[in-house]
Amino acid sequence: MSKELTVKQLATISGVTVRTLHHYDEIGLLKPANVGENRYRYYGEAELLRLQQILFYREFGMQLGAIAALLDRPGFDHVRALSEHRAKLAAKAERYRQLIRTIDRTIDRLNGEQLMNANDLYKGFPLERQVDYEKWLVERHGDAMKDHIADSKRALASLSGDRQRQLMTELADIECALAEKLRERVSAEAGELAPFLERHRAWVGEMWGRPCSLQAYAGLADLYLSHPDFRARYERLEPGLTGYLTSAMKAYAARV
Amino acid sequence: MSKELTVKQLATISGVTVRTLHHYDEIGLLKPANVGENRYRYYGEAELLRLQQILFYREFGMQLGAIAALLDRPGFDHVRALSEHRAKLAAKAERYRQLIRTIDRTIDRLNGEQLMNANDLYKGFPLERQVDYEKWLVERHGDAMKDHIADSKRALASLSGDRQRQLMTELADIECALAEKLRERVSAEAGELAPFLERHRAWVGEMWGRPCSLQAYAGLADLYLSHPDFRARYERLEPGLTGYLTSAMKAYAARV
DNA sequence: CTTGACCCTCACGCAAGGTGAGGGCCTATC
DNA sequence: GATAGGCCCTCACCTTGCGTGAGGGTCAAG
Known part of the structure; x- marks a missing residue:
C-alpha cells in the first residue's frame, strides 16, 4: 500500500468534515479501504478518487443515494x-424565476398599481350581457332557474355602488392569483388552489344573493366554457386561463 | 362567533393537510381560536386569514420560523x-444557473473537446521564460535557491515528452476547475477548494522534481502575483483568477 | 346502538449531516 | 514510564416540514 489516510487527513484534503466521512461509511457510499484492530478507518488512493467523484456530483445537489447508484453501476455514462x-x-431554476416574477407582481400590486387595472378590466362587466347568460342557464336547467335569476338580479341591484366595486376588486384578486398559479404550472387539480376557489x-x-352550492359551482364552469364573453375575458387575462379555471372549479367541486 | 372550522374543514379550504395544521399548532405558528373539552381544535375567520398569509410566504420557500417572526411583529412591512x-x-436561481453552465462545460469536456484546448494553452509554456522566474526567485530567496532551480531543470528535462504533455493536461484540469469555482463565487478560503489545491x-x-512544501507553495503564490506572464495567463483563462488562485494557495497552505 | 367519519396524542421516519458525550489510542515530552 | 494533547471510535439526539401510521376517544346518522 502506498499511502493510507486517516479520516482527518482525507477530510482535510477533500474539504469535507470527519462526520461526513463517517456518514458516507454508514450509508455505504464510501467505505474505508481497511479498518484497523482499533476500528480506525484507513482510506487509500481509490477511495480518495471515489470521494472526488462523489463530491463532484454532490455539488450539483444530487442525492447521495443517486450518486451511489451511479458510481456503483459499472460502466455508467x-x-x-x-x-x-x-x-x-433547469427546472428548479425556472421555478425560482417564476417565484421571483410573482413576487415582483405582488410588490407592484401592494404598491397600489392594481386598482386601476381592476377598474379597467371589471367595470360594468357582469351586468352588461347578463341577458345572454340567463338564456343559457334557463335552457339548460329549465324554468326553475328563472326564479333564481330574478333573485340574483334583485340581490345585485340592492348592493351599493361601493360594495359592487369591492366585489369586483375581490374577483380581480382571485383571478390574478389563479392566473399566477397557471403561469407557475401548478396543476388545476392541486389542493393549493382550494383557498382561491373557495373565495x-x-x-x-x-353576486347571486344566496350561497353557491358545489353543484351550481361546477355548472358555472360549463357556462364559462360555453360563452365567448367569459372565454375572451379570461384569455385576455392569461392565455389558457379559461380551461384552467373551469378544470379547477370542477376538481374543487368534486373534491370538497 | 360566526363560523368555527374543524381541522379537516380548514385544511380542505386552504389546500393543506390536517397534519400541517397540527404541526403549525405545535410550533405555535397557527393556534386554534379555541379548543373544546374533547381537545378538538376550532378555527375562526381570523385564523383562516392568518393561514392564508402563512401559505403565501411559504410558497416562496420562506422558513416557518421566519414567517412567524414576520406575522407576529405587528405593523411589519x-x-x-x-x-x-x-x-x-434570486441568489438561488443564479446559483442554479451557474451549476448548469458548469455542467454544460463539463459535458463538453467529457466529449473530448478539451484536449486541443489544453494543448493550445499550455504547450511550451513553462520552459519559455523560465529564466525570468529564476532571477526573481534568487533575488528573493538568496543563492540557496539556485541549487533548487538547477534540480528543477534537470528533473523537468529528464521527463519524456509524453509525460510533459500529461503534466500540462493535469494543470489544465486543475486550473479549469478553479476557474469554475471562481465563476461560482466560491470563496478562495473555502475548504472545498482543498482537493484542487492538493493536486x-x-x-x-x-515539476520541481521534489515535494513542494507548504511554505514553498505559499511563496509560489507570490511569484504568480508578481510576474505579468503568470498574471496574463490566468487572467486570459478567467478574469480575476490570478488573485483567486493565489489567495486560495495561501489560505490552503495556512490551513493544512 | 352500531357504523363510519372524524378527532386526538404520541412517536418514528425522511436527508445530510452538526454537535456533543463518553471513552479508547497514540505518541511526544518531561 | 507517566502524563498531556490530539486524534480516533461509537452512540445518540438535533435540525426542517411535515408523512404516515398506531392506538384510542367522539360525534352524527341510520
Whole structure:
C-alpha cells in the first residue's frame, strides 16, 4: 500500500468534515479501504478518487443515494447522468424565476398599481350581457332557474355602488392569483388552489344573493366554457386561463 | 362567533393537510381560536386569514420560523419582507444557473473537446521564460535557491515528452476547475477548494522534481502575483483568477 | 346502538449531516 | 514510564416540514 489516510487527513484534503466521512461509511457510499484492530478507518488512493467523484456530483445537489447508484453501476455514462441532472436543475431554476416574477407582481400590486387595472378590466362587466347568460342557464336547467335569476338580479341591484366595486376588486384578486398559479404550472387539480376557489365560490354566492352550492359551482364552469364573453375575458387575462379555471372549479367541486 | 372550522374543514379550504395544521399548532405558528373539552381544535375567520398569509410566504420557500417572526411583529412591512426574500431567491436561481453552465462545460469536456484546448494553452509554456522566474526567485530567496532551480531543470528535462504533455493536461484540469469555482463565487478560503489545491501542489512537486512544501507553495503564490506572464495567463483563462488562485494557495497552505 | 367519519396524542421516519458525550489510542515530552 | 494533547471510535439526539401510521376517544346518522 502506498499511502493510507486517516479520516482527518482525507477530510482535510477533500474539504469535507470527519462526520461526513463517517456518514458516507454508514450509508455505504464510501467505505474505508481497511479498518484497523482499533476500528480506525484507513482510506487509500481509490477511495480518495471515489470521494472526488462523489463530491463532484454532490455539488450539483444530487442525492447521495443517486450518486451511489451511479458510481456503483459499472460502466455508467457520466454524460447522460449529467444531462439528466442538468434538466432537474433547469427546472428548479425556472421555478425560482417564476417565484421571483410573482413576487415582483405582488410588490407592484401592494404598491397600489392594481386598482386601476381592476377598474379597467371589471367595470360594468357582469351586468352588461347578463341577458345572454340567463338564456343559457334557463335552457339548460329549465324554468326553475328563472326564479333564481330574478333573485340574483334583485340581490345585485340592492348592493351599493361601493360594495359592487369591492366585489369586483375581490374577483380581480382571485383571478390574478389563479392566473399566477397557471403561469407557475401548478396543476388545476392541486389542493393549493382550494383557498382561491373557495373565495371564488363565496364571491359567486355574493353576486347571486344566496350561497353557491358545489353543484351550481361546477355548472358555472360549463357556462364559462360555453360563452365567448367569459372565454375572451379570461384569455385576455392569461392565455389558457379559461380551461384552467373551469378544470379547477370542477376538481374543487368534486373534491370538497 | 360566526363560523368555527374543524381541522379537516380548514385544511380542505386552504389546500393543506390536517397534519400541517397540527404541526403549525405545535410550533405555535397557527393556534386554534379555541379548543373544546374533547381537545378538538376550532378555527375562526381570523385564523383562516392568518393561514392564508402563512401559505403565501411559504410558497416562496420562506422558513416557518421566519414567517412567524414576520406575522407576529405587528405593523411589519410586507413589501420589504418580500424584497428581501426576493433577493434570496434570486441568489438561488443564479446559483442554479451557474451549476448548469458548469455542467454544460463539463459535458463538453467529457466529449473530448478539451484536449486541443489544453494543448493550445499550455504547450511550451513553462520552459519559455523560465529564466525570468529564476532571477526573481534568487533575488528573493538568496543563492540557496539556485541549487533548487538547477534540480528543477534537470528533473523537468529528464521527463519524456509524453509525460510533459500529461503534466500540462493535469494543470489544465486543475486550473479549469478553479476557474469554475471562481465563476461560482466560491470563496478562495473555502475548504472545498482543498482537493484542487492538493493536486496543484502535487503538480508543482512533479515539476520541481521534489515535494513542494507548504511554505514553498505559499511563496509560489507570490511569484504568480508578481510576474505579468503568470498574471496574463490566468487572467486570459478567467478574469480575476490570478488573485483567486493565489489567495486560495495561501489560505490552503495556512490551513493544512 | 352500531357504523363510519372524524378527532386526538404520541412517536418514528425522511436527508445530510452538526454537535456533543463518553471513552479508547497514540505518541511526544518531561 | 507517566502524563498531556490530539486524534480516533461509537452512540445518540438535533435540525426542517411535515408523512404516515398506531392506538384510542367522539360525534352524527341510520
